[in-house]
Amino acid sequence: MERVFIDRDRVCHNKVIADGEETRMASQVLPTHRPRLQEARCQTCSLSSLCLPLALELDDIDSFDAIIHRRPPLKKGEHLLRQDDPFTSVFAVRSGSLKQLTSEGDGEEQLTNFYLPSELVGLDGIDEQTYPGSIVALETTTVCEIPFDRLDKLSESLPELRNQLYRSMSKELRDDRRMLRLLSRKTADERLASFLVNLSNRFRRRGYSPYSFRLSMARADIGNYLGLALETVSRILSRFQQQKLVAVQGREVHILDLATLESVAEGEGCR
């Protein structure tokens, strides 16, 4: 009756935590003349190798840096923006994490994305000039605001920047397709495994341990995102734990057997 694991296919695209170091830097906004929030510059940002200015020359980074607005940190649960707000900017996550919530008609909200440091928020607002979902901080989170009209203008003269922008959108499209596949063809076990593997990969890319991390989202968020009831998420995590694939307590995750987890995510194993 009970399957050890389940399987069929693979991957997904999700996103989580990582309290970046730069949280400190901007975390207290002094009264009067703002103590150079701006001193956080792209040139010194530890994410610059992952972020939009990735391919730019130093001089060009300066131009790019000049159009950025740093924002005071968002606290857990605060909105960066709300669904249907007019589109003005895209945002790069500096530290912390965000979720995107979309509600249509009356129905409840669908969690359509998690955003981690270096990722761009808001690209899906360009077309209709409004944001298609609300963006909410999962923890203390800092973002860089990039006014889109100025970014567009700048991308005219900086082919590398333009290219990076195209690539960011393209990557998001590709990730979405993976997610479609996950929701359409994967079992609950495969979804959870995919989710964990994806997180692991994203942490690795950012220089964090791919084996130990803290989930910044609740079980309900995970379930909402993966198209599962939160109880199902909980149950399967427990089972993965029994099977020694992971050690989970609360939101702290340790991946014990990444290889097997990957094969579960891919739908190999049984069936």
Next chain:
Amino acid sequence: MERVFIDRDRVCHNKVIADGEETRMASQVLPTHRPRLQEARCQTCSLSSLCLPLALELDDIDSFDAIIHRRPPLKKGEHLLRQDDPFTSVFAVRSGSLKQLTSEGDGEEQLTNFYLPSELVGLDGIDEQTYPGSIVALETTTVCEIPFDRLDKLSESLPELRNQLYRSMSKELRDDRRMLRLLSRKTADERLASFLVNLSNRFRRRGYSPYSFRLSMARADIGNYLGLALETVSRILSRFQQQKLVAVQGREVHILDLATLESVAEGEGCR
């Protein structure tokens, strides 16, 4: 036991048929010197108001038109490109329709998108410089090939073109989010209703009847796309027919009660 309809929420993003008139124009490729396949120009294309050059001045359309390659029509079942082919171009659908198939690992293929006339194919290949899925014609289909490097170059000097490109990608992102929502939270009935409503809207936008159209895809394709077994698709279409929401015979669809269909898609009605 049997629910009349089911419901919760709404929308999706899919695509279908419409044998454009320009199919004729390019449909026989004569031997030697090619009978001016090129005579199909953006300036005379009936889709120009929906397609990339949408916002361009006449002169600029000429520049754009100059980089386009027209291709001989694809026959039903033929590949426009295959998954993992190197990314070189994006394609605008002139007539007919296409589907995108993505296979990962060993698993079977997931149908991730349908493409209708005026829509752009291949934008999700920019990032990794390979196409993330195969593109297959659902019927006789003609496309315009747009080499991406030249498009990118041209977009440097044509802000409207650049903008339109951003918007196309952004729209696809937004549609994907809708689709995520569909797969994640909607019942089978809601999915089918969403699918039909979405098709209806897309036909309307293109000047075709939103009430009568022909599906260019098989039930299996619809099921694959919506994350349902093809039997489920069939059953629910039958039920919709009983309920006088639609009249379906084979691939011919007549929408009888669009309003109710929309409310089913939105998840209103019961529950």
Next chain:
DNA sequence: CGTGATCTTGAAAATCGTCAACGCCGGTGG
């Protein structure tokens, strides 16, 4: 230390998938 949010676990219900058989349509070939 208490209170509410979050998480876990159990049992029952239900939607949907799988298996299977049958019918329809179009095409091909005799």
Next chain:
DNA sequence: CCACCGGCGTTGACGATTTTCAAGATCACG
């Protein structure tokens, strides 16, 4: 022209993964 064949679609019955409902347990924060 008719018959056979294969692809495609329909319908039924059964089974099962997952949801729902419910009750506790644990955690986090004040």
